[in-house]
Amino acid sequence: MSPDGLVLSAFPAVIVSPPVRSSHVPSIPSNAVLVIRPSGIFVDQLAGDPYDRALQELFGEEKPQTRVQDVMDGLDYAKEDSRIKAVVLDLSAIPRGGLSKLQRIARMSCEYSDATIVAGGPIVQALKQRLFEEVPEIDIAAKGEGESIFGQILAGNPPSQIRGVFYRTSGEVLENEDAEEIADIDSIPFPAYDLIDLDRYERHLSYTYNHRRQGILLTSRGCVYDCSFCFNHWKQTRFRSAENVFREMEELYSKYNIRDFYIIDDIFNVSLKRALSLFDKIVSAGLRVRIYFANGLRADTVTEEFVDKAVEAGAIWFTFAVESANEKIQNLIRQRLKLDKAKQIIAYTQQHNVVVNMCTMFGFPTETKQEAQETLDWVGTLPKPSLLPYHFCLRFFPGCDINEQALEAGFDPERLDFTNRVSYNDLPVGTPTLPKSEMLRIIVDYHERFGLHNRRALHSAVGTLRSVGYSETEIVHMYSVLKRKMLENVDELLRSVRQ
Numbered sequence: 001m002s003p004d005g006l007v008l009s010a011f012p013a014v015i016v017s018p019p020v021r022s023s024h025v026p027s028i029p030s031n032a033v034l035v036i037r038p039s040g041i042f043v044d045q046l047a048g049d050p051y052d053r054a055l056q057e058l059f060g061e062e063k064p065q066t067r068v069q070d071v072m073d074g075l076d077y078a079k080e081d082s083r084i085k086a087v088v089l090d091l092s093a094i095p096r097g098g099l100s101k102l103q104r105i106a107r108m109s110c111e112y113s114d115a116t117i118v119a120g121g122p123i124v125q126a127l128k129q130r131l132f133e134e135v136p137e138i139d140i141a142a143k144g145e146g147e148s149i150f151g152q153i154l155a156g157n158p159p160s161q162i163r164g165v166f167y168r169t170s171g172e173v174l175e176n177e178d179a180e181e182i183a184d185i186d187s188i189p190f191p192a193y194d195l196i197d198l199d200r201y202e203r204h205l206s207y208t209y210n211h212r213r214q215g216i217l218l219t220s221r222g223c224v225y226d227c228s229f230c231f232n233h234w235k236q237t238r239f240r241s242a243e244n245v246f247r248e249m250e251e252l253y254s255k256y257n258i259r260d261f262y263i264i265d266d267i268f269n270v271s272l273k274r275a276l277s278l279f280d281k282i283v284s285a286g287l288r289v290r291i292y293f294a295n296g297l298r299a300d301t302v303t304e305e306f307v308d309k310a311v312e313a314g315a316i317w318f319t320f321a322v323e324s325a326n327e328k329i330q331n332l333i334r335q336r337l338k339l340d341k342a343k344q345i346i347a348y349t350q351q352h353n354v355v356v357n358m359c360t361m362f363g364f365p366t367e368t369k370q371e372a373q374e375t376l377d378w379v380g381t382l383p384k385p386s387l388l389p390y391h392f393c394l395r396f397f398p399g400c401d402i403n404e405q406a407l408e409a410g411f412d413p414e415r416l417d418f419t420n421r422v423s424y425n426d427l428p429v430g431t432p433t434l435p436k437s438e439m440l441r442i443i444v445d446y447h448e449r450f451g452l453h454n455r456r457a458l459h460s461a462v463g464t465l466r467s468v469g470y471s472e473t474e475i476v477h478m479y480s481v482l483k484r485k486m487l488e489n490v491d492e493l494l495r496s497v498r499q
Helices: 050-059 068-080 096-112 122-127 129-134 147-154 198-202 242-256 272-285 304-313 327-332 339-350 369-380 402-408 413-419 436-449 455-467 472-482 490-495
Strands: 006-011 032-038 041-043 065-067 084-090 117-120 140-142 165-169 172-175 214-217 260-263 290-293 315-323 355-362 391-393
Touching: 032 068, 032 147, 068 084, 084 147, 117 122, 117 147, 122 129, 129 165, 129 172, 140 147, 198 214, 214 242, 242 272, 272 304, 290 304, 304 315, 304 339, 315 339, 339 355, 355 369, 369 436, 391 436, 402 413, 455 472, 455 490, 472 490
Parallel strands: 032 084, 041 065, 084 117, 117 140, 214 260, 260 290, 290 315, 315 355, 355 391
Antiparallel strands: 006 032, 140 165, 165 172
């Protein structure tokens, strides 16, 4: 990722840093596809002073920004490089609020080149044909997995013969039948880390707010659950084998000196047998690694054996998805978490010398102040609060069933649409049953009881981070973004809270 939130990729390469901004020179194959993957919002000029922008992009807490000119520079580079055959505009990290600038990007892309413009990511399934109305320069949009689609485009196959796409022809947008999902995802090659400037990525904060050579592991595709607030367009859940995941870890460990592995599956612990097998392989091989469950584990299906073996294998970071401690809301969002079981396993994990986070939310359709309060009180019954303040106001993104639930509950459509344009960390706007003023009180209450304004919780969090190997610099960087305030050292952080 560039300093401005822009990622350039060249297939079959996975990620290529912009050549003018790094001493690392990647090897680009012939007949490559340049993937331009902007993140955050499109802007003409970056907002804020240089240091604030650096903090925001480094830590990822504020919405990242991508300058329109940076995309143009990437297109200029592609135009002059004979090895690049096509350009793909990947919209997976762009919120809908960026569509106006995206229209400009696509229009300028057509002026620079006659290359086919291909869009991908969840936004395609969410907006479908409407995406072509919003961005008329798009030629093809991939509905699902892109591996086969890109290959067929490069082979010169006409869009009408490519399954799994929308495409524009003769002034209309047509939709082909869905492509078959890749049944054996073990067959997908490992990412081409030799084309990545790992030193450069180490300078940026990771998924878990530290500076490490990063091994990013996606070990499955899809989710077996049906939570209404989540976007899940997969037809089936598919898992890489424990052996396949281990071989990737082993390669990154021995070849690229990577010791920190971040697992970003929707829910890694769906298959306990597979997880335990992977942990056993890591221990048997003697790999001295640190494992981070950066995304939410489903707490009521985690076992004590899972926790013990994960820790033995090197796990130092656990994140549990709880969302709400109110039974009515649990049923509404179709998560149906067994809260007693979740509490037991979270408390058990907190007995280990590891980071334990809990993701909770408020602002659900029909949720009242009392029901939102139940979640805060439930968190208060645990031995420790979440190390990071993961208490978010719900956002309503296109393609999620919770939008219909919200409309049925009397939400204003325009306000509903507005929430998907902003960050989880932006201030809430209120719901028909939970006014904005009450939402703000919930945020204040959470931080005074468990979060950034609770001295005991903050001291405990810093102690845990130190014990699992976080440096003073990493802790300062983490809390600088969480507090949205430039901190000089940890002592300043600890003195900032009086409670």
